[in-house]
Amino acid sequence: xxxxxxxxxxxxxxxxxxxxxxxxxxxxxxxxxxxxxxxxxxxxxxxxxxxxxxxxxxxxxxxxxxxxxxxxxxxxxxxxxxxxxxxxxxxxxxxxxxxxxxxxxxxxxxxxxxxxxxxxxxxxxxxxxxxxxxxxxxxxxxxxxxxxxxxxxxxxxxxxxxxxxxxxxxxxxxxxxxxxxxxxxxxxxxxxxxxxxxxxxxxxxxxxxxxxxxxxxxxxxxxxxxxxxxxxxxxxxxxxxxxxxxxxxxxxxxxxxxxxxxxxxxxx
Amino acid sequence: xxxxxxxxxxxxxxxxxxxxxxxxxxxxxxxxxxxxxxxxxxxxxxxxxxxxxxxxxxxxxxxxxxxxxxxxxxxxxxxxxxxxxxxxxxxxxxxxxxxxxxxxxxxxxxxxxxxxxxxxxxxxxxxxxxxxxxxxxxxxxxxxxxxxxxxxxxxxxxxxxxxxxxxxxxxxxxxxxxxxxxxxxxxxxxxxxxxxxxxxxxxxxxxxxxxxxxxxxxxxxxxxxxxxxxxxxxxxxxxxxxxxxxxxxxxxxxxxxxxxxxxxxxxxxxxxxxxxxxxxxxxxxxxxxxxxxxxxxxxxxxxxxxxxxxxxxxxxxxxxxxxxxxxxxx
Numbered sequence: 001x002x003x004x005x006x007x008x009x010x011x012x013x014x015x016x017x018x019x020x021x022x023x024x025x026x027x028x029x030x031x032x033x034x035x036x037x038x039x040x041x042x043x044x045x046x047x048x049x050x051x052x053x054x055x056x057x058x059x060x061x062x063x064x065x066x067x068x069x070x071x072x073x074x075x076x077x078x079x080x081x082x083x084x085x086x087x088x089x090x091x092x093x094x095x096x097x098x099x100x101x102x103x104x105x106x107x108x109x110x111x112x113x114x115x116x117x118x119x120x121x122x123x124x125x126x127x128x129x130x131x132x133x134x135x136x137x138x139x140x141x142x143x144x145x146x147x148x149x150x151x152x153x154x155x156x157x158x159x160x161x162x163x164x165x166x167x168x169x170x171x172x173x174x175x176x177x178x179x180x181x182x183x184x185x186x187x188x189x190x191x192x193x194x195x196x197x198x199x200x201x202x203x204x205x206x207x208x209x210x211x212x213x214x215x216x217x218x219x220x221x222x223x224x225x226x227x228x229x230x231x232x233x234x235x236x237x238x239x240x241x242x243x244x245x246x247x248x249x250x251x252x253x254x255x256x257x258x259x260x261x262x263x264x265x266x267x268x
Numbered sequence: 269x270x271x272x273x274x275x276x277x278x279x280x281x282x283x284x285x286x287x288x289x290x291x292x293x294x295x296x297x298x299x300x301x302x303x304x305x306x307x308x309x310x311x312x313x314x315x316x317x318x319x320x321x322x323x324x325x326x327x328x329x330x331x332x333x334x335x336x337x338x339x340x341x342x343x344x345x346x347x348x349x350x351x352x353x354x355x356x357x358x359x360x361x362x363x364x365x366x367x368x369x370x371x372x373x374x375x376x377x378x379x380x381x382x383x384x385x386x387x388x389x390x391x392x393x394x395x396x397x398x399x400x401x402x403x404x405x406x407x408x409x410x411x412x413x414x415x416x417x418x419x420x421x422x423x424x425x426x427x428x429x430x431x432x433x434x435x436x437x438x439x440x441x442x443x444x445x446x447x448x449x450x451x452x453x454x455x456x457x458x459x460x461x462x463x464x465x466x467x468x469x470x471x472x473x474x475x476x477x478x479x480x481x482x483x484x485x486x487x488x489x490x491x492x493x494x495x496x497x498x499x500x501x502x503x504x505x506x507x508x509x510x511x512x513x514x515x516x517x518x519x520x521x522x523x524x525x526x527x528x529x530x531x532x533x534x535x536x537x538x539x540x541x542x543x544x545x546x547x548x549x550x551x552x553x554x555x556x557x558x559x560x561x562x563x564x565x566x567x568x569x570x571x572x573x574x575x576x577x578x579x580x581x582x583x584x585x586x587x588x589x590x591x592x593x594x595x596x597x598x
């Protein structure tokens with residue numbers, strides 16, 4: 001069944017309009033990033049990126065972001081695999097009570113936990129450490145990861161585990177040799193999502209590392225904005241430096257991003 | 269779990285393993301009625317303790333860094349504390365103070381306005397775009413999807429930098445308005461008490477429309493083509509087709525989209541902190557920003573915690589409410 005030509009043209013017009021709307025702020029930033037700074041000659045100025053990189057200390061803040069992201073992704077995924085395995089494939093007392101408790105974590109706003117965490121970890125002398133930035137984010141990601149992987153493990157045929165049992169596999173072996181390999185796409189989706197959340201996280205990194213020694217990339221950019229409000233092109237260049245890794249990852253692994261964010265939301 | 273219904277059916281090779289490991293295990297509580305042997309947790313899990321061992325590390329971290337702090341926030345909210353030195357128990361007075369607190373009431377009001385921008389507008393835009401992508405026989409559909417979804421993966425700090433420049437007194441938005449001869453509309457959008465809140469909200473519309481569109485599109489792709497063929501043969505145009513077929517079949521997705529975007533509106537800390545810091549005056553403050561401001565600028569940790577608890581309850585209630593309404597038969 002074909003739609004009429006006029007209707008089709010309308011459709012393209014509407015889509016193009018919104019695509020342009022979605023892209024406009026991004027294009028503005030890109031254009032500004034290459035624009036001349038105050039008092040410079042007109043033309044393209046790609047050296048803005050290098051200058052912003054140097055002045056903004058992005059080598060350091062991107063490094064911190066990477067360390068935090070690796071810690072959070074590794075811990076959250078490994079722990080969620082364990083919890084998802086228990087909830088998804090095993091029968092045990094308390095499962096009906098414990099699983100909703102994990103689901104609750106999907107709704108707890110970071111704003112609510114970050115205040116007590118800051119003051120309690122400060123008492124322990126643990127603020128301004130990687131642990132202080134990473135652990136609250138691991139906890140948040142575990143709530144989602146457990147929920148995500150439980151659904152994944154439940155969707156696998158029970159015969160997989162029965163066959164593993166006949167082969168004499170223990171629970172850990174069955175998990176690492178059979179279930180995880182069979183669930184690789186779902187695990188990759190989880191890795192991608194947790195990486196993105198951690199890379200973009202602002203509030204937790206802001207509150208838990210007040211001294212600024214462990215500034216992550218978003219905080220580095222916010223600080224840069226505070227110092228160079230007049231230099232639009234350097235600020236835009238800094239924004240590109242922070243956003244680019246995630247944009248590239250999104251373009252490469254689009255299906256994982258989209259699948260995770262849609263199905264993760266719908267299964268709640 | 270077919271094996272455990274009768275002991276005789278249990279495979280012989282598994283029995284010893286259980287006897288060996290389960291012998292010293294008082295952990296197994298008697299489960300009511302006089303039972304045969306307890307069923308194993310799973311074909312590969314040999315003892316009743318196995319599931320707990322896999323669960324424990326995740327639960328420990330989650331409980332310590334999510335559940336426990338939430339309880340602590342509830343406890344903090346009952347005290348008067350500056351963040352240093354001694355604290356005083358004040359009961360519920362932090363909550364009672366919120367009722368007459370102008371900044372808090374403004375924050376709640378702003379959150380409601382932001383819901384229009386974060387949830388209602390993206391829902392309308394998302395419905396139109398998804399319906400077009402589903403039915404419009406559009407080429408290069410993938411590109412449209414990617415582009416419109418892109419804002420979702422970009423850090424809010426970056427988004428704030430971009431929109432601050434767009435809204436700046438001499439920024440592209442005002443340039444465009446002046447070029448169109450609409451000079452009277454041009455202003456410093458984020459610094460104007462009347463314009464700042466809609467300006468922040470509009471960023472939310474831009475941000476959320478792609479997510480909503482894709483959620484709805486996923487729902488619409490389940491509608492069989494025959495159904496569309498049938499209404500078109502009946503002479504329906506795109507509007508009637510949308511109302512008769514598309515809209516009713518994505519109820520579930522609309523609910524999910526609303527829950528996600530309403531919560532995003534309530535939790536919009538990053539954008540407010542980075543674009544307006546709640547100003548000018550209190551024109552753009554929101555509950556999540558109030559939590560931060562009270563704790564770290566006003567040094568009133570008790571009040572900050574009370575706002576945090578109210579915010580959490582609000583999120584829970586909206587989640588339940590929207591889901592309930594969505595489940596009710598039409």
